[in-house]
Amino acid sequence: MGTQKYQAIREAAYEANMQLPALGLVIFTFGNVSAADRDAGVFAIKPSGVPYTELSPDKMVIVDFDGKVVAGDLRPSSDTLTHAVLYKHWAHIGGIVHTHSTYATAWAQSLRDIPIYGTTHADHNTLDIPCAPPMPDELIAGNYEYQTGFQIMNALAERNLTYEDMEMVLVGNHAPFTWGSTPAKAVYNSAVLESIAQMAYLTESINLRASRLKDSLIKKHYERKHGPDSYYGQ
């Protein structure tokens, strides 16, 4: 019954989680995706520490936006409270992804924003990808995963960005989080971020003085995909 009730988000979360190893974004259990049901006020998330090869839709754990387990036999991802905080504060997202993908994580470990160097980046957003600085020690020792949600929101707020302007953030010294209107879109954003992160690393290696993309090109590429007169897609 509980299973049937949440069947759609269990399946969406399962499918999206399985995309992570298929896209080369995780090994072993290094990542998790959740899928929200806004009407029910809950999300389905990967169980903690379970390998992708052993996942199935019915193993997903159903959690409310305060982080309380509502259905499911397994313990949810240790990052569950971060997902809960973001769902609670961001009314229009339907999926969240956390990975330790190689290049994005290296930028996070470097404590640097990823500069916008080209149109691959500008096709998706118009600004450097923010790297949130590590949180103060007293918050780390406290409710860490809950605070990680606020750390992500603060990184956007400090740059005057909404979660719709920027669907990806690096948590400093840790790794990326991405989100989107659906779990599939959030996974797409994770793969795009990894690609942007690799290209930016190579760009600086090839030209130490590489400069950011100029505003006219940022605007053009972003708007042809996302502006009111966009002409990309069907």
Place this chain on the structure above:
Amino acid sequence: MGTQKYQAIREAAYEANMQLPALGLVIFTFGNVSAADRDAGVFAIKPSGVPYTELSPDKMVIVDFDGKVVAGDLRPSSDTLTHAVLYKHWAHIGGIVHTHSTYATAWAQSLRDIPIYGTTHADHNTLDIPCAPPMPDELIAGNYEYQTGFQIMNALAERNLTYEDMEMVLVGNHAPFTWGSTPAKAVYNSAVLESIAQMAYLTESINLRASRLKDSLIKKHYERKHGPDSYYGQ
């Protein structure tokens, strides 16, 4: 009827597009190939924003050399006007490819030509791969994709190259375009460019003072494959 008429280029464009993910040159929808029918004055091109897994020959869009859609139910690639300009001005090309392949795009973002460091490069052409500088802001704000065609042609003209001398260009801050007598040859050129771009990056990392290949070797390798007395291939 319209479908049968353009069947050959629909299939050629479809096959060539499917090579891009198979060769690791694109993820998601980051690229497009077109195939020209010179007699009919049209080309078949990938529909915009459609994942490779959902492509089929009949989804290709038929466009004339002024960029007008002639047949097909879907919207063509947002880069269609760039393809149209090049087909219109270059009488002997049969295929064009655009990708955001990792290493070639990193060079494009670095705004540097790719120096000719070895025979892998000289087997294919005799000069550095041109990186076209970003276009002026007023052109970007105007008919951007149309102007991209001229940006590519200008990059060749400034170096006194014909499109037959050099079948690949980096569009600065953006990504590579390649072309050839057939769509398959254009795809081949994209993969070769990516390989050359990776090797040139590594060469400079291993030897900061790496020097360009000397003229005698450039000439020898190019001519054994492409000269009047070539002895490569069957």
Place this chain on the structure above:
Amino acid sequence: MGTQKYQAIREAAYEANMQLPALGLVIFTFGNVSAADRDAGVFAIKPSGVPYTELSPDKMVIVDFDGKVVAGDLRPSSDTLTHAVLYKHWAHIGGIVHTHSTYATAWAQSLRDIPIYGTTHADHNTLDIPCAPPMPDELIAGNYEYQTGFQIMNALAERNLTYEDMEMVLVGNHAPFTWGSTPAKAVYNSAVLESIAQMAYLTESINLRASRLKDSLIKKHYERKHGPDSYYGQ
């Protein structure tokens, strides 16, 4: 009879060895895994120089903790004495892995410890991954593989680490060894080490002045997975 007697460790060693090429950690015969039977005082190890495609459980060689072959028709891995020394001195490990995985080996060749730059590292241990300095020439000329076991143990002792604190070591100028309670855990550790090694390399490339993870984050990430109040996994 001998075969049946050691069937469990033969199969465990076989399965774990086969994971090495599957995880991209070895080519050809560049690595080996062993699986210990503590009650019998022996371990099963890969035969020397046999390609992974030709392995089977019954080709594993059974060796005691002094390095003497107890059962099996083939010569054991040339690294067998290193495994024997570690099993003899470390009462609670059940598996050992040696690979020449690309990034971990590059750090070993660089004679540098791998700094702890992020939570991917801290999820697994709390300190830099030790790189044992090359052993003195007289030991190399002597019982080299036997001494390699002590070289590994000394690298831990010099940092006041137990083999349970740190389940991975780089042997300077050579390559990594990892271990764990089971052969599968030891293989897991090898893949984690390779991932950490690649990320640390990229981190320093992106930010020459990257700094180590702060203590509060190290403690938090390690303890949520391994502390008395851990909340990771099922």
Place this chain on the structure above:
Amino acid sequence: MGTQKYQAIREAAYEANMQLPALGLVIFTFGNVSAADRDAGVFAIKPSGVPYTELSPDKMVIVDFDGKVVAGDLRPSSDTLTHAVLYKHWAHIGGIVHTHSTYATAWAQSLRDIPIYGTTHADHNTLDIPCAPPMPDELIAGNYEYQTGFQIMNALAERNLTYEDMEMVLVGNHAPFTWGSTPAKAVYNSAVLESIAQMAYLTESINLRASRLKDSLIKKHYERKHGPDSYYGQ
């Protein structure tokens, strides 16, 4: 008849050629392997410019040690004369491989020998991998592929190495050649070289002042695999 006569080397050359794309050492037609029949004084080599997917044993071309085609309908590899020279001068090799594998080619383009940084290298030979300097212009303009054979032999002679001491050479600005007692061994050497080349590149990136492996370790690792008292393999 001619086909049956050379069946063994046709098949050996075919199998070895097919290993190149399987091991990630070539794309398209960027490489070739030959297999020698010492009694018949000939070798079988890949036909020029034929994709690996279209190869079969009967497409291999039979050539004598002066480079004359003895059997086969297709034109042999454009590098055939290089193979012929090496077979003619080196009495005990049975196979030769030429690739443009990424990392080895980058070192060749850098005009640097690959320093011996670790035991992965020392397991296979005891010295830096030689990079032969580009040949003088008058030789390039002449019988280039024939001279490439002498360029390789000279690189060994200048370092007082025999072709049995060192089974791999980088041809400066070009790419690697490897050889061995059999075509399979020559292919193995190509994959080992690519691995060594990647690790050496990473080693220098991680530690700008990385130093060569010390003599005692070189000797130990080489001799345990290849010395009179070797104890590696079966």
